[in-house]
Ligand SMILES: [Zn+2]
């Protein structure tokens with residue numbers, strides 16, 4: 214995959230790309246954790262740099278729902294959307310209706326050639342819906 218986008222194959226790049234494949238929607242800190250388990254000592258900066266290179270070349274997609282840190286995923290190019298839990302921040306993939314970008318027709322495109330639509334469905338994940346939330350827990354989750 215790295216060679217396909219003309220990136221030199223390095224151990225950190227392979228490790229970060231595998232981590233993103235294995236942990237969809239992981240944030241940078243979790244990716245650093247996984248990569249360190251794999252490679253030993255790797256600097257934060259090195260992982261940030263690799264994530265930027267992978268995102269710039271389209272191997273990895275970066276999403277950042279409001280109020281969340283950036284998350285990364287390897288499922289690219291299909292214009293899928295995300296459901297985000299307001300309580301715990303869990304993220305799930307939601308297939309787009311037609312399977313290709315932009316998958317939604319803007320009511321007024323304002324003259325733009327629109328090539329992508331990004332939708333975030335906000336709500337509560339199944340786990341949080343089953344868990345009666347006590348006020349003290351709300352304060353802890355939203356300090
Ligand atoms: Zn939740």
Ligand SMILES: [Zn+2]
Pocket residue numbers: 237238286288293294295305306
């Ligand atoms: Zn996704």
